[in-house]
Amino acid sequence: MKRRGFLKLAAAGVLGVCASVPAWAAAQAVSADVVVVGGGGSGLAAAVRAAELGAKVVLLEKNGVVGGGAAFAEGLFGIESRWQRAKNYGLSIPHAAEYLQRFDHFKSDAKFRRLYLEQSAPTLDWVAQHGVKFEAIQVSPSETLTWHVIGQYKGDQHGAAYVHALADSAAKLGVKTLLSTPAKSLIMKNGRVAGVKAEGAAGELDISASSVILATGGFGDNPELVRSLLGYDPARVKSSVPLHKTGDGFLMAKAAGGAQTAATAVMHPGTEGRGIKFLSNLYVMSWQPANLWVNDHGERFAPETLSFEFALAGNAIASQLHSEGWVIFDDAAIDYMKTQGADVGVGVIIPTMTKLPNIRSEINAAIAQGSDAVKSGATAEELARAIGVPPSALKKTLETYNRATEEKYDGEFFKLTQWLRPIGKGRLYALRLRPYWFCTLGGTRTDRSLRVVDGDDRPIPGLYAVGAETGRMYGDTYTTWTSGHLFGFAAWSGKAAAETALKDMGK
Ligand SMILES: Cc1cc2nc3c(=O)[nH]c(=O)nc-3n(C[C@H](O)[C@H](O)[C@H](O)COP(=O)(O)OP(=O)(O)OC[C@H]3O[C@@H](n4cnc5c(N)ncnc54)[C@H](O)[C@@H]3O)c2cc1C
Secondary structure (H helix, E strand, O other): OHHHHHHHHHHOHHHHHHHHHHHHHHOOEEEOOEEEEOOOHHHHHHHHHHHHOOOOEEEEOOOOOOOHHHHHOOEEEOOOOHHHHOOOOOOOHHHHHHHHHHHOOOOOOHHHHHHHHHHHHHHHHHHHHOOOOEEEEOOOOOOOOOEEEEOOEOOEOOHHHHHHHHHHHHHHOOOEEEOOOOEEEEEEEOOEEEEEEEEEOOEEEEEEOOEEEEOOOOOOOOHHHHHHHHOOOOOOOEEOOOOOOOOHHHHHHHHOOOOEEEEEEEEEEEOOOOOOOOOOHHHHHOOOOOOEEEOOOOOOOOOHHHHHHHHHHHHHHHOOHHHOEEEEEEHHHHHHHHHOOOOOOEOOOEOOOOOOOOHHHHHHHHHHOOOOOEEEEOOHHHHHHHHOOOHHHHHHHHHHHHHHHHHOOOOOOOOOHHHOOOOOOOOEEEEEEEEEEEEEEEEEOEOOOOEEEOOOOOEEEEEEEOHHHEOOOOOOOOOHHHOOHHHHHHHHHHHHHHHHHHHHOOO
């Protein structure tokens, strides 16, 4: 559904802004007040806000369509918003601030976060002024009601609707959007940013500008940065939707003298392999809390209910040998999914309780193809041999787990009793479990007004960074407790950086 929306953007309204491409691409040198690098969740907000405030704006987008990860997202964080008020929901800013600073182990900047929390509801109001509709929704027991899921806009919904609406506003406000035109480097003059060098279809383009806002969405598709900044093997821990986000903003900021922060990633569980399609019934099976997860030693490593807190589930899987595991289930679980539906959905795209009518046929088809990621066995030992884990270990793990289901007490990981179901009815199945990330977070250090700073926290004049590439908003991982935090931060930081840039320019 998300992908459909994204493709529709390419085919319809958003490409309207593409009309300006040939004229701009033909010129070798152009000028603007503000260049925004990256047309995703944060970059669109920055471009629209800067144009609203009267700036001449050029928006550079590396891909052939705007949207980035935001086109696939579903909702934005907000607190003390009018959509929460409509549901009589009472979580307060101080309560969330207190929870989050402890969750972050004070590795984030608590004052920066507080600013975002305070501005999250006004940011939603501002986004709504551009035609975006919201509803506050809670989709898992580990969340609060902070996720403002996006409704329809001109036939698109969720993130694609946000992208479509803001791209329309950008076009109306005169923003020049150049698609398939990645920024390559910053133009520096006397220690301040003076523009951007980009490369479009017609060759190199120099855009002079007083302010450059880096909104390139992180580095999840850059194997070297994944290894050096996150410490993961990039062949085993990857983007859920690869979008050419190769840390360009981070590298440009660094080359300009920008300081580096710690980085992390927003992970989630998932699966891939022969016979498995993204968001298929088999894919949804990899998120189910009543299954059993084992690592390559044949041992459990986490309560499977962690899929409700997808970021923590991804962390746990990534930390196992080979950064992988196996989801173990039986014929009874297949029947349950067909008749009762999923116990946890995948966002609002595949809602909880969605029935999985194709689960058995997908399993059979994958096994018939000799899938590397879907296996079956009549006994624990047979299944263990098929997936290459020690047979005695898997047998013991299943026995221990089944005893816990009888006793209604999981002494190993304290999984809640309603998700403790015996496994062993009929045949046994295994589905490969892998970690992915929705996006990486951090790398570029800014001040609280989104100015990129050097190693002494002095702003580099004219340079700003927003969204996923900005450091100091997150600690060592992400919590789903405040669902939508990422997308909300992208919108707020984009808007706030535009306001800072215009103020710094004296406008
Ligand atoms: C499947 C999926 C679901 C998600 N759901 C949610 C959700 O519901 N709630 C939530 O909070 N978050 C969600 N996220 C995360 C959310 O998408 C991001 O937090 C948000 O998009 C970050 O905004 P951004 O502007 O930093 O990056 P993006 O939106 O990814 O935009 C970055 C843009 O920069 C462009 N770019 C990169 N390099 C260059 C360059 N050199 N020159 C020009 N352009 C460049 C990219 O092509 C891209 O368009 C989801 C992500 C995915 C993948």
